[in-house]
Amino acid sequence: xxxxxxxxxxxxxxxxxxxxxxxxxxxxxxxxxxxxxxxxxxxxxxxxxxxxxxxxxxxxxxxxxxxxxxxxxxxxxxxxxxxxxxxxxxxxxxxxxxxxxxxxxxxxxxxxxxxxxxxxxxxxxxxxxxxxxxxxxxxxxxxxxxxxxxxxxxxxxxxxxxxxxxxxxxxxxxxxxxxxxxxxxxxxxxxxxxxxxxxxxxxxxxxxxxxxxxxxxxxxxxxxxxxxxxxxxxxxxxxxxxxxxxxxxxxxxxxxxxxxxxxxxxxxxxxxxxxxxxxxxxxxxxxxxxxxxxxxxxxxxxxxxxxxxxxxxxxxxxxxxxxxxxxxxxxxxxxxxxxxxxxxxxxxxxxxxxxxxxxxx
Ligand SMILES: Nc1ncnc2c1ncn2[C@@H]1O[C@H](COP(=O)(O)OP(=O)(O)OP(=O)(O)O)[C@@H](O)[C@H]1O
Ligand SMILES: [Mg+2]
Numbered sequence: 241x242x243x244x245x246x247x248x249x250x251x252x253x254x255x256x257x258x259x260x261x262x263x264x265x266x267x268x269x270x271x272x273x274x275x276x277x278x279x280x281x282x283x284x285x286x287x288x289x290x291x292x293x294x295x296x297x298x299x300x301x302x303x304x305x306x307x308x309x310x311x312x313x314x315x316x317x318x319x320x321x322x323x324x325x326x327x328x329x330x331x332x333x334x335x336x337x338x339x340x341x342x343x344x345x346x347x348x349x350x351x352x353x354x355x356x357x358x359x360x361x362x363x364x365x366x367x368x369x370x371x372x373x374x375x376x377x378x379x380x381x382x383x384x385x386x387x388x389x390x391x392x393x394x395x396x397x398x399x400x401x402x403x404x405x406x407x408x409x410x411x412x413x414x415x416x417x418x419x420x421x422x423x424x425x426x427x428x429x430x431x432x433x434x435x436x437x438x439x440x441x442x443x444x445x446x447x448x449x450x451x452x453x454x455x456x457x458x459x460x461x462x463x464x465x466x467x468x469x470x471x472x473x474x475x476x477x478x479x480x481x482x483x484x485x486x487x488x489x490x491x492x493x494x495x496x497x498x499x500x501x502x503x504x505x506x507x508x509x510x511x512x513x514x515x516x517x518x519x520x521x522x523x524x525x526x527x528x529x530x531x532x533x534x535x536x537x538x539x540x541x542x543x544x545x546x547x548x549x550x551x552x553x554x555x556x557x558x559x560x561x562x563x564x565x566x567x568x569x570x571x572x573x574x575x576x577x578x579x580x581x582x583x584x585x586x587x588x589x590x591x592x593x594x595x596x597x598x599x600x601x
Contacts, residue, residue: 241275241310249302255284256294257582258589271315278303281315285588286333287447289361290581292316328438328468332366332446334584336502337465337473339494341486343455346507347476348376349554350544350573351452354474355408356561357570357577363447366402366409370464371454372433375414381405382557388415391442399442406562411441430460438467448584457486457493465497471584472502474541479509479528487528491536502541502583504533505576509543512568520545539583542576545569 247263247270254261262268262282272279280299284291296314303312329335338351348369355367369377378384381403388400388411402409416433443449451468453461465473473494477487487504494501506529510520523546533540544550550569553560561570 241273241278241307243270243273245306246270246273246278246280246303249306250280250299253295253298253302255589256291256298257585258285260589267319275307275310277311277313279313279315281317283317283319285585286318287358287363287581287585287588288316288318289358289363289447290578291585329443329449332443332449334447334471334588335449335451335468336580336584337451337453337468337470337494337499338476339453339461339465339473339490340455340476340483341457341488341490341493342477342483345455345476345478345483345487346544347455348380348452349550350474350476350505350507351450352377352380352554352559353561353570353573354577354580355448355450356406356559357574358448358450358581359406359408360561360565360574361581364409364445365407366411366443366446366449367452368437368441368449369410369412369414369452370434370437371452372413372417372430372460373454375412375417377410377412377452378414379557380554380559381408381410383410383412383415384557386410386415388441393442399440400436401442406558409443409446411437411443413437431463434463434467457489461490461493462497465494465499470499471587472500474502474580475504475532475538476507477504477528477532478507479522479525481525481528484528484532487532488536491532491538500587501536501538502580503539504529504536505541505544506530507544508546511546514548517568539579541579542572544572544576 251263267283269281271281299314300312338347340347355365359365369375383403386403390398391401392398402411475490477483508524510522530540547569549567550560553563561573
């Protein structure tokens with residue numbers, strides 16, 4: 241076994257999200273090479289998690305053709321990150337908003353499950369519930385009575401600490417504002433609460449922060465999206481025409497403030513009865529998600545079925561992706577989340593310089 245054989249075997253291996261060839265881009269490096277053991281390192285743009293398995297599997301498949309007995313190890317690591325160019329949330333690598341112009345379409349349900357699906361890949365995730373008037377994440381994570389604890393940072397600042405549940409960092413307006421008081425929060429008070437959420441919470445290092453936005457396209461949404469520099473927005477709609485109108489407005493709002501639309505998710509696409517999993521009933525109509533995607537030139541990320549399991553999981557305080565990752569609802573959200581992570585990686589490749597690396601031959 242020599243290094244040339246390995247490089248030849250791996251000459252066509254590319255990044256599954258970007259198509260970048262690892263050998264041509266000098267991202268692949270042979271660390272150790274003997275007849276018994278070969279260790280290869282590949283450096284890729286973050287977030288690496290959803291890409292690790294496909295890259296590992298395709299390398300191993302090619303290398304196995306060289307030798308059936310050698311132990312091959314593929315080490316996939318993160319490229320050094322370009323400095324994060326923003327004043328707020330400097331330790332958070334990627335922030336994605338989950339939004340919709342329309343209320344009740346499942347933003348909070350999808351946001352909690354996207355966070356759960358990202359977390360399952362091994363990435364560090366937080367969820368920020370930006371809804372003052374109707375915070376949902378305390379219910380969806382079973383944290384109705386939680387409060388934010390204080391933490392003293394290295395430089396002596398006292399900040400609030402998110403609440404950790406199922407490995408996910410959660411912060412919600414609901415931990416700050418009592419539900420009964422929320423209706424009277426207006427103007428300057430609201431600005432104060434927002435600054436608390438963004439400036440006074442110590443998230444620590446996160447690969448992803450999922451930002452659950454309140455419904456609508458008014459001042460609150462505009463302020464929130466301008467305050468937090470986003471990697472992009474995921475827009476939720478239902479199949480109905482009535483929701484499509486509001487959702488279109490939401491896409492326009494993000495475009496106006498130069499936020500990338502990562503794609504459209506259609507929730508409640510069809511009802512699947514728990515006892516008849518092969519049946520699909522299009523109770524809210526059909527085609528809204530695909531239509532919005534086409535009209536606005538956005539990607540259609542997929543459909544999420546309307547199921548009792550999902551509703552029960554939401555009310556029961558455990559996202560369905562954590563409770564039952566094999567369910568059809570979870571599978572659809574995991575697939576959508578993988579697409580979102582791939583798009584964020586692709587974007588990170590485009591916006592940062594890939595440093596030259598030398599191949600140790
Ligand atoms: N795919 C689904 N299957 C079953 N129930 C769902 C599904 N998606 C959402 N729900 C339920 O629909 C209701 C509304 O969902 P959710 O609170 O996530 O919407 P929202 O868009 O965040 O609402 P708001 O505009 O008030 O913030 C909740 O009771 C939730 O449990
Ligand atoms: Mg909500």
